[in-house]
Amino acid sequence: MEERELKKLYRKFLAFHKKRFLEDASLWVGVENLHLSKNQLEAVFENYERDSYLIFARKVRCVLQSPNAFQYAVAFSTEQWGLERYLVFLTKEGCIRISRNGRVTCQNKSFEKLFVEPMSREQARVRVQKKLRRKLQLADPVTSLFPLELEAKYDQMPISVSSALFLVEKITEYIPLKKKFLFVGDDDFVSVFLTMANPEMEALVIDIDEDLLSRISKLAKKYELKIETRRVDLRKKQKLGGRFTGFLVNPAYNFEGVKQFVSFGLSQLAEDGGSVFVEIGDEAIGNRFLFLQEFFAQKGLRVREVAPGNISYPWVQLHEEDAILAERLGRFVSREAIEKAPKLASSLWVFDRIPFEVKHVAMKGSIYSYI
Numbered sequence: 001m002e003e004r005e006l007k008k009l010y011r012k013f014l015a016f017h018k019k020r021f022l023e024d025a026s027l028w029v030g031v032e033n034l035h036l037s038k039n040q041l042e043a044v045f046e047n048y049e050r051d052s053y054l055i056f057a058r059k060v061r062c063v064l065q066s067p068n069a070f071q072y073a074v075a076f077s078t079e080q081w082g083l084e085r086y087l088v089f090l091t092k093e094g095c096i097r098i099s100r101n102g103r104v105t106c107q108n109k110s111f112e113k114l115f116v117e118p119m120s121r122e123q124a125r126v127r128v129q130k131k132l133r134r135k136l137q138l139a140d141p142v143t144s145l146f147p148l149e150l151e152a153k154y155d156q157m158p159i160s161v162s163s164a165l166f167l168v169e170k171i172t173e174y175i176p177l178k179k180k181f182l183f184v185g186d187d188d189f190v191s192v193f194l195t196m197a198n199p200e201m202e203a204l205v206i207d208i209d210e211d212l213l214s215r216i217s218k219l220a221k222k223y224e225l226k227i228e229t230r231r232v233d234l235r236k237k238q239k240l241g242g243r244f245t246g247f248l249v250n251p252a253y254n255f256e257g258v259k260q261f262v263s264f265g266l267s268q269l270a271e272d273g274g275s276v277f278v279e280i281g282d283e284a285i286g287n288r289f290l291f292l293q294e295f296f297a298q299k300g301l302r303v304r305e306v307a308p309g310n311i312s313y314p315w316v317q318l319h320e321e322d323a324i325l326a327e328r329l330g331r332f333v334s335r336e337a338i339e340k341a342p343k344l345a346s347s348l349w350v351f352d353r354i355p356f357e358v359k360h361v362a363m364k365g366s367i368y369s370y371i
């Protein structure tokens with residue numbers, strides 16, 4: 001099955017979903033007391049219930065790949081009405097068969113092949129290790145595997161190998177299709193980890209640093225990875241062209257940095273939606289996080305998770321201020337202890353891009369009505 005056909009299936013699903021929503025809504029707790037007109041119900045559907053193409057693809061993947069279809073409610077923090085809708089639709093379209101114990105079998109191998117297989121960081125470690133033919137040291141910086149002359153002027157600093165593997169786990173968890181994924185800056189070589197772990201995935205890496213890009217290109221050639229690179233200064237507006245399933249960005253950890261890096265990535269996404277992965281450390285943001293959260297909402301970014309504790313930077317002496325900090329900490333603890341601990345850590349924010357404006361629907365809500 002071509003991806004084009006999945007898109008066609010999506011358009012059919014939208015019509016099917018809308019029809020069922022309008023029929024089923026009156027069955028849900030408390031809805032009858034709201035006395036909603038058909039127009040209001042339609043507006044609820046269009047603004048609150050309609051999924052983007054890439055969320056549709058993620059839901060289809062969940063139904064196809066889970067050991068038991070009932071995983072759906074857990075995966076999307078919801079109830080099984082959504083699952084029932086997908087089972088009816090996909091069965092009607094001849095895509096799946098369901099056995100009485102809830103096991104789903106795909107009826108078309110080429111359809112199944114469109115989807116990314118989610119992978120744990122441990123599975124990713126084993127696969128990357130096999131490609132590189134060396135044991136990975138999880139606490140070491142990624143530059144221990146892929147050496148790079150660090151450019152402090154571009155704010156470069158390597159994360160640990162285990163952090164990169166965590167990012168592979170998260171990207172394969174959220175990104176449903178093997179199509180192109182965008183890296184907005186990649187001094188952490190996550191594009192290389194990702195495509196080594198799953199060589200069917202495609203990536204485009206943009207960065208300001210030519211040396212870094214040529215290193216990534218050489219690795220792509222050597223290991224036959226589907227990575228393209230392009231030199232871009234993201235401060236200048238530019239359309240890259242092409243469709244992306246989402247992007248990863250590790251911006252400068254300050255208010256302006258996060259906004260500019262994320263805005264650049266968003267300007268490359270189109271009507272398909274997409275998943276957005278942003279690493280953020282609280283070095284210079286503080287309570288401005290409130291403004292950042294506003295910025296994310298205005299840009300149509302719906303938070304899916306904020307995961308702290310998985311991304312860290314091994315100690316590295318890059319700036320003069322690092323020496324001052326080491327000297328001050330050294331008054332309490334040994335140099336060895338300082339160098340063993342991470343120098344900096346950040347959280348991963350995962351968002352879904354809603355590719356249309358979501359408007360408030362005028363209605364008098366009730367805390368006991370489920371619509």
Ligand SMILES: C[S@@+](CC[C@H](N)C(=O)[O-])C[C@H]1O[C@@H](n2cnc3c(N)ncnc32)[C@H](O)[C@@H]1O
Pocket residue numbers: 154155156157158184185186187188206207208209212232233234235250251252253
């Ligand atoms: C901003 S740096 C990493 C920041 C990270 N928070 C840290 O503290 O190490 C991430 C990537 O962005 C790239 N980068 C920096 N400025 C850029 C620009 N103006 N355009 C495109 N890429 C840029 C860097 O070369 C690097 O590969």
